[in-house]
Amino acid sequence: MTQAEKVSGSGEGLAVGAPVPDFDLAGMGPTGEERVSSHALRGQPYLLYFYPRASTPGCTTQACDLRDHLAELRIPGGDGLRVLGVSPDGVGALEKFILKQALSFTLLSDPDHALAEAYGVWVKKKLYGREFMGVERSSFLVDAEGRLAAFKRKVSPAKHVAWVQEALSRL
Template sequence: MTDTALKLGDHVPDLSLNLADGRVLSSADLAGRPYLLYFYPKADTPGCTTQACSIRDHKASLASLGLTVIGVSPDPIAKIQKFEAKYALDFPLASDEDHSIAEVFGTWVEKSMYGRKYMGMERSSFLVDSAGVIRFIWRNVKPAEHVQLVTEAMAQLG
């Protein structure tokens, strides 16, 4: 995470998210309602599938809280579309191939596996209130715990 990354209490700047369905979702489209921006490393991998399917399975309860959920990965649109179709994911997923959104949120980070260092997406989530302010941040969130954490946070926001 860089020192310039968004932090708790920051206003989310204007964003433009390229959705898998071909639409572009902007901050203006989200104005006046809370939303969860969750960053995941790679479509159709075990952890990302667990997380996405949990959100899908709890979509109605999250929506009843007034929450819109958007997933963001560095995958190309075509891969995200296959992921959506394979698991019947019915919420917006965005491609951030150039990592521009991830860099703003500080989720494009150096990672290490088997001693090899590389840049990749950190599994993190940002709960943004209806005024566009980041109210909760979960870094390196566990996929199976994600929905529960978000639900509890929404209850705190009232």
């Protein structure tokens, strides 16, 4: 396995082709509160993207770009891609973010950052000389069998959709 195929920073060494961690999280969708589990998603590919915090400039850019291009994100064969954003925010903050930005996909709450840790994206960050733990903006494309199809660490909010489109073309 090459370094490019391994998700660095995760305790399990999550790799392309490997099963992804299971989850069951509360969240907010366009029609209200919902609960989403990896088990219920089996049979359909999905994008799981991690972002630091709702309603911040970079996270808003990323979410709105996904919203604006969601219809173009198609699984080979025609179906639309299920998009799930994950942050440590509570469901209330997610609801405000979805309403303010008219987001058309689900955001999941990971307040204890257990899923972020499982994916290796809960990392030490540095800002203005201060070190703290937080979410590394990252994206994971999961295939219909629940295996990692592609991933991107340190995602640029403005270039995220282009990466997703390219990764989908390889499904």
